[in-house]
Amino acid sequence: MALIEVKNLRKEYPQHVAVADVSFSVEEGEIFGILGPNGAGKTTAVECVEGMRKRDGGDISVMGLDPLKDLAELRQVIGIQLQQSELPAKMKVWEALELYSTFYRDPVDWRELLHEWGLAEKADAAYGSLSGGQQQRLSIALALVGKPKIAVFDELTTALDPHARRETWKLIEKVRAQDVTVLLVTHFMEEAERLCDRLALIESGRVVALDTPAGLISRVDEKQIIRFKPSVDFEDSLLTSLPEVDSITRSHSQVTVTGKGNVVYAVISVLARNHIVAGELRLEQASLDDAFVALTGTHPAT
Ligand SMILES: Nc1ncnc2c1ncn2[C@@H]1O[C@H](COP(=O)(O)OP(=O)(O)OP(=O)(O)O)[C@@H](O)[C@H]1O
Numbered sequence: 001m002a003l004i005e006v007k008n009l010r011k012e013y014p015q016h017v018a019v020a021d022v023s024f025s026v027e028e029g030e031i032f033g034i035l036g037p038n039g040a041g042k043t044t045a046v047e048c049v050e051g052m053r054k055r056d057g058g059d060i061s062v063m064g065l066d067p068l069k070d071l072a073e074l075r076q077v078i079g080i081q082l083q084q085s086e087l088p089a090k091m092k093v094w095e096a097l098e099l100y101s102t103f104y105r106d107p108v109d110w111r112e113l114l115h116e117w118g119l120a121e122k123a124d125a126a127y128g129s130l131s132g133g134q135q136q137r138l139s140i141a142l143a144l145v146g147k148p149k150i151a152v153f154d155e156l157t158t159a160l161d162p163h164a165r166r167e168t169w170k171l172i173e174k175v176r177a178q179d180v181t182v183l184l185v186t187h188f189m190e191e192a193e194r195l196c197d198r199l200a201l202i203e204s205g206r207v208v209a210l211d212t213p214a215g216l217i218s219r220v221d222e223k224q225i226i227r228f229k230p231s232v233d234f235e236d237s238l239l240t241s242l243p244e245v246d247s248i249t250r251s252h253s254q255v256t257v258t259g260k261g262n263v264v265y266a267v268i269s270v271l272a273r274n275h276i277v278a279g280e281l282r283l284e285q286a287s288l289d290d291a292f293v294a295l296t297g298t299h300p301a302t
Pocket of ligand 1: 014018036039041
């Protein structure tokens with residue numbers, strides 16, 4: 001069942017169309033990613049879904065609610081991540097959780113959230129004294145105070161170091177495991193590939209592709225490269241005779257084979273049949289970065 005349906009969304013700022021025409025739907029239980037270059041309109045689009053901005057055109061339904069008409073009800077079912085400057089630096093962690101729980105009709109006991117999200121020891125700490133990772137954990141906990149059906153995370157891991165980012169990915173998986181559908185705005189290809197069931201790739205206010213990460217990757221040129229050091233020498237024709245193989249080159253003891261389709265299976269099978277072991281085997285295949293570049297013409301931010 002689609003929990004979120006967005007059809008032909010349009011949002012203009014003075015002198016600028018931020019979202020020209022965006023449509024997507026998010027199924028219950030999914031982690032759905034919104035991916036795109038800087039300024040593509042990702043944040044504007046999700047803010048229209050959250051009811052933080054008023055759309056100029058199109059339709060949005062979030063569990064049957066229209067953000068333009070049913071905002072109070074929508075706030076009860078959607079958990080929105082804290083923006084960085086939203087809390088006073090001196091506010092204590094428990095105070096923030098208690099404050100947020102007053103916003104909801106049926107909040108969880110925020111003391112449980114402290115334990116669940118590893119913040120119990122920081123309950124009396126000021127928000128401003130928390131590390132980036134701790135602030136993100138609090139941000140997630142605050143988004144979950146109201147027992148939402150949907151959580152929206154916008155660039156949740158952008159300011160984090162790679163270790164804290166990976167820790168946050170586990171937390172996002174944990175949110176989904178609690179039957180919360182996740183709408184995730186991200187710049188990071190690895191994050192999108194690891195976490196998202198499906199992705200809408202947005203560019204210049206329009207959806208240029210909507211698919212699973214693997215589906216997006218399969219749209220780019222499928223050339224694959226296999227590198228290995230064979231245990232014994234062999235004639236090039238052993239591999240060039242395979243329809244999947246385009247070329248074979250050699251450098252010292254290393255062999256590089258390029259090909260398409262099931263080339264990896266074809267090459268490894270032939271080698272095995274001829275009792276050749278492919279040592280130091282490396283594969284290079286298209287990645288989500290390649291798909292992003294091919295579909296948007298720009299490089300993803302790192
Ligand atoms: N309040 C605003 N007033 C005017 N223009 C705005 C406003 N907010 C965003 N924009 C512009 O609208 C466009 C889309 O912005 P938006 O923040 O939605 O993009 P984004 O894809 O989330 O970008 P980023 O990844 O850089 O955060 C940008 O050109 C931006 O400069």
